[in-house]
Amino acid sequence: MINNLHDFLHDFFELHDCEVHKTDEGLLHVKLTRELDEALMNRPFYWHYMDKLNQVGEPTTLQLDINKKQSESNGEWIHFGSPRLQQIFNFIEKKAKYTVLYEKRESTVQEPLYPWLICNLRVNYCGLQKKEVIYSIGLHLIHGAILLDMMNRLESLSFDRMMSDYTYTISPIIRPVSGLKRVYDFIESNIEQEDLTWAEQAMQTLNEEVELLQHFYYEENEEELFQQEKEDLTKRLYPTISIEIINAGIFYISNDSTSKLMMDK
Amino acid sequence: MNLQINRDTDYVEQFQNKIEDPTSLTSWDLFKQSYQIAETVKIDSFTDLVSLKLLPDLELLPHQKECAETVIQEMNGRALLADEVGLGKTIEAGIILKEYLVRGLVKKVLILVPASLVNQWTAELNQKFLIPANPATKRVNWEHTDIIISTLDMAKSERHRKAILEQDYDLVIVDEAHKLKNHKTKNFAFVQQLKKKYCLLLTATPIQNKLTDIYNLISILRPGYLGSYDEFMKNYRQQNKHVSDPYLKQLISKVMVRNRRKETGITWTDRKIETVWVDFTEKEQQTYLAIEDFFRQRTVISSLTYRRELCSSREACYLSLKKWGEADESKNNDVQLQQLLQSIGELPHHSKALKLIDLIKNSNEKFIVFTEYRATQIYLQWLLHQEKIPTVIFRGGFKKGKKDWMRQLFQNQARVMIATEAAGEGINLQFCHHLVNYDLPWNPMRLEQRIGRLHRFGQENDVHIYNFAIRNTIDEHVMNLLYSKIKLFENVVGQLDEILSELQVSNLEKEIESIFKESKSIGETKIKLDNLTAVISSHNTDTELEEKSI
Structure with a gap:
């Protein structure tokens, strides 16, 4: 959960090498980088011309106002519903789909790191309404142990994209792609245990509506419209579950930390 | 019950390639941020309105929030919003639209409104609801624009009709929907043919004249819900039943939300x-009577229209009387008519x-x-x-x-x-x-x-x-x-x-x-x-x- 949007955005811009100034009143002063300017400011022609003219170009400076009411904001208003934030969210979601990370160690002797598949997923339940459940799953790629709530368990560890000195990796026995399939199987067997009343209700409503439809078009003799209405109904009411991967990656973790992860409840 | 579960197969297929390509890999911090976002925007329950949290500046009246909840939870997104004039049907439609957008159930939207309201709808959706809605322009691209506000006339016109009917809309909203009350009109046929998942019809007068008005509106939302046309006529028309028929009332209440001013509990100005x-002047009164006399002699037509017009202005009466005279050559030499016209003119x-x-x-x-x-x-x-x-x-x-x-x-x-x-x-x-x-x-x-x-x-x-x-x-x-x-x-x-x-x-x-x-x-x-x-x-x-x- 994002508990403090101000901090969240500050970190985001800093991670992307922007100059950021944060004030206590909830303002954020950001000088964008070219990468972020292109992603957020929607002015492809500007950058196109700058490149043509061999010039560097000037990325935009944003003044973001967080937490206040829209009408009182002093700068660009940012809230969980604002389009700018949505844009930033989309940018992050797209960019942070895959990773390979190594636990940071300060070893003085050779130390092996064991492969884990960390996978965050969203299960979408669509019936009469929609609901989402998020899973964070860790799969040990050597012996196949599965842990839930993985992102929270990993919170106390640090990771880097480069291996620390004196560490080396153990190759997975379970291939990452088969790992993903195991994760799916695990979640699906979980879902099968769940209460399916919502889906039964949706199915029942769908059947009732289709019956009404048949009755309505019985005399009208308009097959095409009937089929279309039926299709619309099915789209709207047929219960479905889809599992979406938010992001996933291979994490190499030391034996010490692995034991701790497995111990935590 | 056997439910099909869809997997994200593309992701799985690409996974091996992606993790071998350093440019597509992300840092631990960003990986965490992405997960935090997912946790934050997650839709926890089937029922609560999640969009309201995203619109802190929107002040809703209780009946408006209730309406949105009813439409989404009980009517499954197909409803007649029939509040009395001025209670904020646009606001209600706005929340419903926002809620579906936030829940990811709706992406492509067509909004049909009277020409004079296109700008207002655009402004309200963008400003109040932060919904990127666009008015349809001459060169509108029906396929690539997600949320379009257009007029019914433009949408059904020869030029655009085909392109629109090819689209799969997730939500269609029709404002002033009493224009669809007649099932024999082009308006009705057009809206009926639109491919649509959810549908909202807005009108302050769901029944303008006849019970069949509401039958037709409901037929767009839920065909067959009130039976076939003939059956409906047989049941309710010939047996002399009407809207107060409790059974019919109950049926209608499941597709229609209708708030009345006095029920909303808001104090309205008086x-x-x-x-x-x-009082007419003597001259005017004489002319008024002269018109009545004139037409009484010619029993073919009633003086009613012309008397009504004289009560409004000389001009209205003069012009329409003159037009009546010119429509028929035999009246060219009608002296009495000329006199009457002259006295009106004077x-x-x-x-x-x-x-x-x-x-x-x-x-x-x-x-x-x-x-x-x-x-x-x-x-x-x-x-x-x-x-x-x-x-x-x-x-x-x-x-x-x-x-x-x-x-x-x-x-x-x-x-x-x-x-x-x-x-x-x-x-x-x-x-x-x-x-x-x-x-x-x-x-x-x-x-x-x-x-x-x-x-x-x-x-x-x-x-x-x-x-x-x-x-x-x-x-x-x-x-x-x-x-x-x-x-x-x-x-x-x-x-x-x-x-x-x-x-x-x-x-x-x-x-x-x-x-x-x-x-x-x-x-x-x-x-x-x-x-x-x-x-x-x-x-x-x-x-x-x-x-x-x-």
Whole structure:
């Protein structure tokens, strides 16, 4: 959960090498980088011309106002519903789909790191309404142990994209792609245990509506419209579950930390 | 129950390649941030409205929130939003749309509204709801624009129709949906054919004249819900049942949300009604009688229209009488007609118009003046101009941009807006609180639409309504016999639509017209109108009593 949007955005811009100034009143002063300017400011022609003219170009400076009411904001208003934030969210979601990370160690002797598949997923339940459940799953790629709530368990560890000195990796026995399939199987067997009343209700409503439809078009003799209405109904009411991967990656973790992860409840 | 579960197969397929390609890998911090976002925007439950948290500046009235919940949770996104005028149907549709967008259930949206409301819808959705909605322009790309606001006329036109019918819409919204009440029209067929998952129809008058109006609207939302057309007619029409039939009422309540002002618990500003009586000058009265005589001799046609027109302005009457004369060569040499036209032409300024000038001059407020006739509209504008009172005129036929412009001129510069009937729909004038019914429409629903432009949510002042009527004319009958008795001005007409359909009075205006035409004397007219109003008002008290007893 994002508990403090101000901090969240500050970190985001800093991670992307922007100059950021944060004030206590909830303002954020950001000088964008070219990468972020292109992603957020929607002015492809500007950058196109700058490149043509061999010039560097000037990325935009944003003044973001967080937490206040829209009408009182002093700068660009940012809230969980604002389009700018949505844009930033989309940018992050797209960019942070895959990773390979190594636990940071300060070893003085050779130390092996064991492969884990960390996978965050969203299960979408669509019936009469929609609901989402998020899973964070860790799969040990050597012996196949599965842990839930993985992102929270990993919170106390640090990771880097480069291996620390004196560490080396153990190759997975379970291939990452088969790992993903195991994760799916695990979640699906979980879902099968769940209460399916919502889906039964949706199915029942769908059947009732289709019956009404048949009755309505019985005399009208308009097959095409009937089929279309039926299709619309099915789209709207047929219960479905889809599992979406938010992001996933291979994490190499030391034996010490692995034991701790497995111990935590 | 066997449920199919869809996997994200693309992701799985690409996974191996991606993790071997360093450029597609992300850092631990960003990986965490992405997960935090997912946790934050997650939709926890099937039921709560999640969009409201995203719109902290939106102030909702309780009935609006309830409406959105009902439509989403109980009606599964196909509903008739039929609040009385001014209770915020647009707001309700906005929350529903936002909720579906946030839940990821809706992406492609078509919104069909009257031309004069396109800009307002665009502004409200963008500003109040932060929804990126676009008005349809000439070169609109129906395929690639997600949320489009268009007019029904444009959408169904030859040029765009095909492209639109090819789209798969997740949500279709139709404002002023009573335009779809007739299932034999192109409007109806077009909306019926649209591919749509969810659908909202908005109208303040779900039943304008007949019970079949609502049948047709519901057929778009849920075909078959009220049975086939023939069955429905058989069940409810011939057996003399109506909307108060409890079974039918219950059926309808599952697809329609209808809030009434008095149920919303909000204090509304008052309507201050004043009838302004005007006496014809002797000359005018003579002309009025002359018209009646003239047509009584020629029994082919009733003088009704022309007398009504004379009560509005010389111009209206003159032009239409002249047109009648020119339609037929045999009347070219009709001396009596020429004399009549001449005497109309020679009349001095209209008594009603002079009274209007008086009223406006004695006040500093802005006025909106409604008339039924364009000729009157032009005359009044000229007359007010002579008096150095700045005016704007407003007609239904104006292009969208012109309507917005006129509204703005009225708000910022002019004192008076002179509008014809068609302006009643789709323009909001909360900044004005003086309304003149220069002539009265014979259909009370139209009257309510006029008043509703001013007396709506957001109006901070009491609304003053001045009803002009000329003594000893048809005006007086309509005023006394129809309007005063039903207390139409005081009570929001709200229920009248239902009453009329219960009484099987299919078209009140025609009913009244035929009473005037068929009655042989003033006495007879009075009796017939009395009967009509008595039935209506007794029904009114009946339903009030019924409602109290529940």
